[in-house]
Amino acid sequence: MRFVDLTLTLDHDYMPDEALPSAAAFVVGPRQHADKGFVIGTETGTCLTLPAQFTEYRKTRRLHEIPPEALVLRETALVHLPADAGEEITAPAIEQAFAGAATRSGDAVLLRTGWGDRGLERQGGTAYLFGGPRLTLEGAGALASRLRALRTDLLLTDLPLLARLRAHQIPEWQALLPRPRPYPSAESIVYLHLYTPEKARADYATARLLADAGVMTIKRLVNCGALTGPRVRVIVGPLHLVRGVGATCRVIAVLEEA
């Protein structure tokens, strides 16, 4: 048996998601600081997100209600979909990748593009977060349909984002120079004050399709290149937040080897 850590390291000096106004700054506070401990956001680092993140599904299960069987030693099918920087992942690409995968009903699915194997998440700047492959709306729809058909409730991926955020957040925030800090900066607070449900619906359309399918998602996996076989078991440990809709999590792959 061998274990592989698929978790992006939380770094008090730099976190790649902090280039977004909807992200929260990750802080490790020293003992004598007012923020002793941590300040962390719903989507810091490798993170689990529940459908309950969206208003329509707020009555569905929360983090503290997830039974351990849903996250621990979970049988998982690997779906290999190699994708380059900036590549748009389309519906045909999703169909082709699933056609080559050894999926079983009820499996979790790990969609591996290779983006999390390049080490870009440690290099600063926005190359990791904004430069990666991304789901098109049709691609997300095809993925949601496949997951529904598999009767799965868990998708893991090395994609840095599942929401495209390209209608508003990315272009509007990137236009600000110098780029402001994420929440709780004054600029982020003002930006989010003016961020309407219509804007959010456009930005989060792809992620919402997965929520519509009742799927919990985990994004920003790293080291998936170590998973060469068709199947693996995963262990997912999110922060145990009462009534939380998402949290940073630890993700470990368990490989059965002779």
Added chain:
Amino acid sequence: MRLVDLSMPIWEGAGYGEILAMPNTPVRFTEYMVYDRQGLRMTYAKLDDESGSPFMTPWQGSPHRKDPLGPNPRYPWKLDEIPLERLILRDTVVLDVPGEDRHVITGEEIDRAVAAADYRDGDEVLVRCGWGTTDKAYGMGADYPLVSPSWSYEACLRIAEIMGRKGSAILMTDCALIMTPEYQGYGWSTGPERPVPRPKPWPSIEARERQMDLPPGTFSPAPPSVGRGGYVDLVVKLIAICKCLVNANRLTQRRVKMIVLPMRIRQGGASPCRFIAVEP
């Protein structure tokens, strides 16, 4: 295979973050994107490195603190350096030390529990009072860690000696605190000179004043009659101490495999953690 979640939940007002001036500070959530405004929810969480069921190495305070809590720690690893083989599916012995409200575990009780257990070399250790449950934690509020069983100085030294001899490196317990609340909370939550009403923990001005008044390098102003804290003596012998686990009373086996999942923080010294027991 049966899975049992032994992780204390994290919520605003959780007792473990309310009863000490330092080091366990309160949990706070700020909702900065909300259902009724943006159509989705994002939360900004202020946690302590001891929130929930924490995993606490001798390097607690790192990356900001250079030195370990005590001299010559046996294991050099910070959170992102611990080999996964030391955390995942670890053979673990359950040592039963039944304890009611305010019980303080003694060295003799540790010896009796070890004698009664199937404790094998290399095992990790779960010392179970059977007291801590999520229902109690939700219901008792700030009283939970004050009423919970805890550890005497002698019990800390005894388990350190035994675990060293057996090659064990992770100590888990369903006690809310290691050092007794009488010692650690003296002059804050316990003792005749405690302020009433109890102030909020760090960074309140009262907590800052208490820190100013404490002798350097000490946890507590408690007089010798209250006893000593054995935490530092114990933690330097281990990879980590893990306290405030819950629902260990649901385990049906005396040996389990533990999955231990601290946060992967670069050069971090302690963090909230998930603990899942796997029963065959």
